[in-house]
Amino acid sequence: xxxxxxxxxxxxxxxxxxxxxxxxxxxxxxxxxxxxxxxxxxxxxxxxxxxxxxxxxxxxxxxxxxxxxxxxxxxxxxxxxxxxxxxxxxxxxxxxxxxxxxxxxxxxxxxxxxxxxxxxxxxxxxxxxxxxxxxxxxxxxxxxxxxxxxxxxxxxxxxxxxxxxxxxxxxxxxxxxxxxxxxxxxxxxxxxxxxxxxxxxxxxxxxxxxxxxxxxxxxxxxxxxxxxxxxxxxxxxxxxxxxxxxxxxxxxxxxxxxxxxxxxxxxxxxxxxxxxxxxxxxxxxxxxxxxxxxxxxxxxxxxxxxxxxxxxxxxxxxxxxxxxxxxxxxxxxxxxxxxxxxxxxxxxxxxxxxxxxxxxxxxxx
Amino acid sequence: xxxxxxxxxxxxxxxxxxxxxxxxxxxxxxxxxxxxxxxxxxxxxxxxxxxxxxxxxxxxxxxxxxxxxxxxxxxxxxxxxxxxxxxxxxxxxxxxxxxxxxxxxxxxxxxxxxxxxxxxxxxxxxxxxxxxxxxxxxxxxxxxxxxxxxxxxxxxxxxxxxxxxxxxxxxxxxxxxxxxxxxxxxxxxxxxxxxxxxxxxxxxxxxxxxxxxxxxxxxxxxxxxxxxxxxxxxxxxxxxxxxxxxxxxxxxxxxxxxxxxxxxxxxxxxxxxxxxxxxxxxxxxxxxxxxxxxxxxxxxxxxxxxxxxxxxxxxxxxxxxxxxxxxxxxxxxxxxxxxxxxxxxxxxxxxxxxxxxxxxxxxxxxxxxxxxxxxxxxxxxxxxxxxxxx
Numbered sequence: 001x002x003x004x005x006x007x008x009x010x011x012x013x014x015x016x017x018x019x020x021x022x023x024x025x026x027x028x029x030x031x032x033x034x035x036x037x038x039x040x041x042x043x044x045x046x047x048x049x050x051x052x053x054x055x056x057x058x059x060x061x062x063x064x065x066x067x068x069x070x071x072x073x074x075x076x077x078x079x080x081x082x083x084x085x086x087x088x089x090x091x092x093x094x095x096x097x098x099x100x101x102x103x104x105x106x107x108x109x110x111x112x113x114x115x116x117x118x119x120x121x122x123x124x125x126x127x128x129x130x131x132x133x134x135x136x137x138x139x140x141x142x143x144x145x146x147x148x149x150x151x152x153x154x155x156x157x158x159x160x161x162x163x164x165x166x167x168x169x170x171x172x173x174x175x176x177x178x179x180x181x182x183x184x185x186x187x188x189x190x191x192x193x194x195x196x197x198x199x200x201x202x203x204x205x206x207x208x209x210x211x212x213x214x215x216x217x218x219x220x221x222x223x224x225x226x227x228x229x230x231x232x233x234x235x236x237x238x239x240x241x242x243x244x245x246x247x248x249x250x251x252x253x254x255x256x257x258x259x260x261x262x263x264x265x266x267x268x269x270x271x272x273x274x275x276x277x278x279x280x281x282x283x284x285x286x287x288x289x290x291x292x293x294x295x296x297x298x299x300x301x302x303x304x305x306x307x308x309x310x311x312x313x314x315x316x317x318x319x320x321x322x323x324x325x326x327x328x329x330x331x332x333x334x335x336x337x338x339x340x341x342x343x344x345x346x347x348x349x350x351x352x353x354x355x356x357x358x359x360x361x362x363x364x365x
Numbered sequence: 366x367x368x369x370x371x372x373x374x375x376x377x378x379x380x381x382x383x384x385x386x387x388x389x390x391x392x393x394x395x396x397x398x399x400x401x402x403x404x405x406x407x408x409x410x411x412x413x414x415x416x417x418x419x420x421x422x423x424x425x426x427x428x429x430x431x432x433x434x435x436x437x438x439x440x441x442x443x444x445x446x447x448x449x450x451x452x453x454x455x456x457x458x459x460x461x462x463x464x465x466x467x468x469x470x471x472x473x474x475x476x477x478x479x480x481x482x483x484x485x486x487x488x489x490x491x492x493x494x495x496x497x498x499x500x501x502x503x504x505x506x507x508x509x510x511x512x513x514x515x516x517x518x519x520x521x522x523x524x525x526x527x528x529x530x531x532x533x534x535x536x537x538x539x540x541x542x543x544x545x546x547x548x549x550x551x552x553x554x555x556x557x558x559x560x561x562x563x564x565x566x567x568x569x570x571x572x573x574x575x576x577x578x579x580x581x582x583x584x585x586x587x588x589x590x591x592x593x594x595x596x597x598x599x600x601x602x603x604x605x606x607x608x609x610x611x612x613x614x615x616x617x618x619x620x621x622x623x624x625x626x627x628x629x630x631x632x633x634x635x636x637x638x639x640x641x642x643x644x645x646x647x648x649x650x651x652x653x654x655x656x657x658x659x660x661x662x663x664x665x666x667x668x669x670x671x672x673x674x675x676x677x678x679x680x681x682x683x684x685x686x687x688x689x690x691x692x693x694x695x696x697x698x699x700x701x702x703x704x705x706x707x708x709x710x711x712x713x714x715x716x717x718x719x720x721x722x723x724x725x726x727x728x729x730x731x732x733x734x735x736x737x738x739x740x741x742x743x744x745x746x747x748x749x750x751x752x753x754x755x
Contacts, residue, residue: 030481037480044482190388204733206694208708209725216721220409221402288410301498310699315501322508335505339497346496 027087051126058157059336069327082330083337090337093157095142099149103160106138110163118352135167153231157312159341165313166300169238173299174292176239178281184247185254186276195247202244210241215309234306242299249291253284274300293353297346304342319359381546406722415719422447430705430715432621447724450707451731457624457706458693458735461631465692466685468636473643487640494637499695502634507626517613526606528614534625537604538618544598551594558590559583599656601731623704631692638688647673678750686743690736707731 031041062077072079083090092103113134116122122130142160144150156164183195202210214237215230222228228236257363263273285292307316318338322331410417422444427438434452437445461708475487494502512531515521520530526537595601607617620628650673658668699706711724 030479033479040478040480041482044486048486052621188384188388190392194391201729201733204736205729206697206708206732208697208700209728209732212708212712212715212721212724216715217725220406220721223405224409224412248721297496301496304498304500305698305701307500315498315504332509336511337500338501339505342498342501343493347492350496 034204069330072330078333078336079327079330080333082321082327082333085327086317086334089158090314090317090321091158092160094155094315095157095160096151097156099144099151102141102144102151106141107160109134109138110167118348118355132171135164135171139164139168153229156231158317159314161306161311162300162303162314165235165238165303165306168235169242169299169303170296172239173242173246176243177250178285180243181250181254181284182248182276182281185251199244199247202241203248205306207238207241208308210237211305211309213237214240230309231311234309234311238299238303238306241302242295245295245298246292247310248286249288249295252291253286253288254280256287259285290353290357293349293356297349297353300345300349301342314341366396374733393678399485410486410722413719417720417722419723419725421718421720424538425655426714428710429626430710431703432624432705443718447707447714447727450705450710453704454693454696454699454706454708455735457627457699457704458696459694461635461681461696462689464628464632465639465688466636468632468686469639471641472636472640473647476640477646477647491640494634495641499630500698500701501505503626503630503698503702506630507622510629511626513623517609520609520614526604526617528607530614531622532613533622534620535607535614537606538616539602542601546665548591548594548598548601549641551598552587552591555587555590555594559587562586562591594625621704623699623702626702627696627699627704628696630698631695634695635692636689638691639685642681642684642688643677645684646677646679649680675750682743682747682750686740686747689739689743693735693739694732 011063018171018211032038047206058077060078062075063080064075064077065074066084067081069079069082078310088097088100092100095103113122113130117127117131140146141148142151142156142164144155180195180199183191186200187195211234214233218228218233218236261279261283265279270279303313304315306313307319312320316339318334322334407417418580423442425440426443426446427439428446430446430449432439432453433449434456435449437449472487472490475483478484478487514529517528517530517532520535521530526535528535560583563579563583566582568578570576570579578643607614607619609615636699654672654676655668658672663672684734696706697708700709700712703709708728711728715721715724
């Protein structure tokens with residue numbers, strides 16, 4: 001019986017298997033997991049290599065940043081002086097050059113307000129009031145009221161016009177949409193039928209037909225003495241169209257509000273009108289903020305359709321610039337720039353929408 | 366009675382006595398406005414000397430249309446020209462729905478793929494296309510991509526008879542030969558037999574518990590019978606190749622640049638939205654379900670077919686129905702690049718005779734009908750998908 005103590009001697013640690021080494025493991029699990037994955041990875045890499053370097057070369061390396069069209073043609077890459085030359089017309093159309101500070105000031109105010117909204121510095125009533133007041137002031141400024149030199153609406157254009165159409169459209173169509181949704185959800189049979197007819201009729205047809213209607217038919221509907229200019233008619237058309245979609249979004253929010261909310265409020269003696277305005281609608285809107293932002297993006301994209309009824313918005317100006325004989329052959333640059341601007345606006349809006357979604361409907365914004 | 370009604374009503378705001386009066390007033394106001402608009406319109410139309418009514422549909426149109434599905438010449442009536450437009454709208458919408466669905470499913474599946482590169486590419490695709498106006502995409506495809514293709518003389522030849530050029534895409538045109546009818550009926554019979562076999566295999570499985578691969582069996586039956594019929598009928602389909610002659614291609618099947626641009630634009634734009642629906646559908650299925658199926662040793666294909674798809678489709682189909690409806694409405698952007706769809710042709714007619722009221726009413730009626738048909742068909746599909754839920 002040997003009384004021997006055994007001491008445990010661990011053998012030397014083996015190196016980590018290749019599947020555990022960080023970079024390799026990542027590659028294996030994300031790119032080369034199976035033969036099929038490997039095949040796809042190689043295929044996509046081949047496709048990307050076939051055009052991405054050429055694209056980057058065209059966009060940046062071979063591109064011309066200053067000079068005129070002759071230099072552009074020699075360099076062969078993208079011609080950015082073309083955009084620089086057309087910048088003002090793309091932004092504000094044929095708005096008088098010496099008054100260009102007006103849209104510029106409005107734009108800066110808008111960007112500031114957007115920043116304050118995004119960073120959550122403005123809240124509640126102040127936020128809503130600011131978004132109602134800013135466009136009104138901007139409109140007066142751009143139009144030239146209160147003794148300032150007035151600028152006719154026919155010379156409004158470019159990105160300014162696109163943003164104006166979208167902004168006014170959103171701000172007016174949300175209250176209209178709320179009214180329509182309330183009419184559809186809570187209304188008496190007659191109001192319900194009227195609201196449903198309006199909403200479904202407008203949602204069932206393309207925006208272009210509404211714009212044609214606003215542009216061609218509205219003058220026929222109205223008495224001969226009442227003349228509304230083309231821009232306002234088209235704006236009204238966009239508002240009607242957008243209201244129908246907003247109404248459907250808001251209705252989703254109304255359906256999410258439990259009946260008990262209204263019952264509790266009514267039993268406390270709050271009047272029905274106040275119950276709807278102060279209890280139901282705010283909660284419903286909070287529920288549907290992300291899809292409402294989605295509708296804003298859609299409306300901004302839809303403003304591009306106004307070129308079909310003769311307004312020269314941003315895309316219209318881009319199209320015009322692409323056809324300029326002095327800069328012939330640089331239309332790709334024009335469209336790439338347009339894509340960048342539209343994308344930047346829409347993507348930042350969708351980021352804001354995602355932020356609201358994460359914040360959730362319950363939080364006190 | 367009124368108490369019961371109050372409880373039964375859907376909303377807490379029960380109708381009051383004044384409500385009937387109020388409703389009558391509202392209805393009265395709306396009718397009055399409608400009458401006012403109507404009277405104004407009548408007055409304005411007669412002041413401008415514009416006729417009303419649908420008699421113009423039989424008048425000679427005299428408008429040339431570049432791209433027609435059916436026989437057309439400018440001496441036909443306005444109504445017939447409009448019909449050509451309707452058919453063009455239907456054609457482009459139908460093809461775009463099919464291709465957008467295929468591309469959209471690929472994009473959606475790619476977005477949830479384990480392959481980092483693939484899912485990132487799909488994400489970039491979706492985020493780019495969704496955040497650009499469709500009109501911009503259309504202009505880009507039409508004036509930058511298609512215009513950059515070579516002149517027909519140096520057309521890119523993909524395969525024999527398939528050419529890409531800046532005047533359009535040219536494909537061989539299939540032509541039915543003698544015996545095509547026999548071939549078609551044989552294919553129909555094959556489809557019937559195949560479907561019957563598939564049905565039978567499911568019943569057989571329910572009865573005996575033994576699996577017969579009914580789908581692939583049925584598929585094989587269709588393929589075998591069809592190809593036998595094809596051979597037996599003695600090559601019932603021949604193709605007419607496009608040939609470069611003069612300054613353009615003659616013969617074959619040509620897709621005009623306007624049509625191609627509209628189709629491509631609609632497909633890539635809508636596919637981004639459908640891709641998102643597919644992604645959210647797949648992600649709505651709880652990961653535990655897939656893990657459980659894997660743990661039970663269910664083969665991968667069966668997991669996708671029997672666990673993932675039925676549940677994902679419930680989320681995907683309703684959203685996709687809306688996207689199909691928007692696609693049809695978006696096809697009206699044809700007017701911006703000059704493809705003769707019904708909005709484009711209708712717009713020309715308004716320009717010629719000023720009968721905007723009738724044309725816009727016809728547009729609305731037809732778009733509403735198309736959308737009703739889409740939602741009807743998709744509701745059937747949707748109810749099939751929802752039945753899986755017990």
